[in-house]
Amino acid sequence: MEDFYNTTSQNSSYGNDQRKIKIPDVIYVTNWIVLSIGLPLTILAIHALYSLVRTNHVAPIYVINLLISDLILFCCMIVWLKESETPETIILHYSYKVATIALMASVGFMTCVAVERYLLIAWPLWYRFKRSIKTSVVVCVMVWISALICFVLNNLTFVFLKQSYLLSIYLLLPFPVLIFSLAGTFKALSAATSVSSEEKRRIVGALILVLLNYTLLFLPTVIRFLSEKARDEVAFNNLAQTMIRISPLADLVLYVFMRKGAFDRLLACLCCCKSETQQTSGQTITVSDDVEA
Secondary structure, three states: OOOOOOOOOOOOOOOOOEEEEOOOHHHHHHHHHHHHHHHHHHHHHHHHHHHHHOOOOOOOOHHHHHHHHHHHHHHOOOOOOOOOOOEHHHHHHHHHHHHHHHHHHHHHHHHHHHHHHHHHHHHHHHHHOOHHHHHHHHHHHHHHHHHHHHHHHHHHHHHHHHHHHHHHHHHHOHHHHHHHHHHHHHOOOOOOOOHHHHHHEEEEEEEHHHHHHHHHHHHHHHHHHHHHHHHOOOOOOOOHHHHHHHHHHHHHHHHHHHHHHHHHHHHHHHHHHHHHHHHHHHHHHHHHHHHHO
16 A cells, blocks of 8 residues: 555565665655654644643643644654665554554544634634533544544555545545635634634634645645556655655644734734834835935
């Protein structure tokens, strides 16, 4: 079966095969950049979000699991970088499998974040009374189990169909859910009087980020699975695998939208920089006028 991260041939094997692993330079460099930046920041973000859960905040639980799936991907990247110049081993072979399951789970948790943000805006009273840490934990366990079951079933059907249809369906199902969550949130924003303006900005920002992350980073991989022509195109294949490796860095940005005040401080910094730029431009124009005079 062709895995998300497998850069070798589709019929890859291990054991006595002494073939060298062929990793394109762009993917090799992307692995190093994503790993060196994302690994320490992900650990810090998980620790910070866990402190929110301990104070009975439910929302970060899905983001924590999303970051945990990214942490698993980082561990697999370490194996890939270490084994990049050696014959393919059983450890490398199964690291692709583990990374695929982690990536499937991350798509599920992205969907959970989007739905949870939508419920907070569209059904605020129901959400505040019905939400609980126990329910969120149960949903997270179901996401991990569903990713594992889908991966196993896809392996079984791949023997007969020679295509990863189940993986493609699993990845495509969240797309309409993400679009519905974003559209429903925008529609319910005007009527959501119990949610503060800061909370609304953080919720909309998180939903837009999740949809962009999915569209730009995951859809090329879905196309690669469904289209044999796309798989044979070396440039598109490298692009899809490069984009999917960047997804853990995009997930880190969700941390900004889960911390109260962090998004506003980011906007304040951007506005401050914009004001300083405009002020500098105004001073430049004044000086130019004096010189001309």
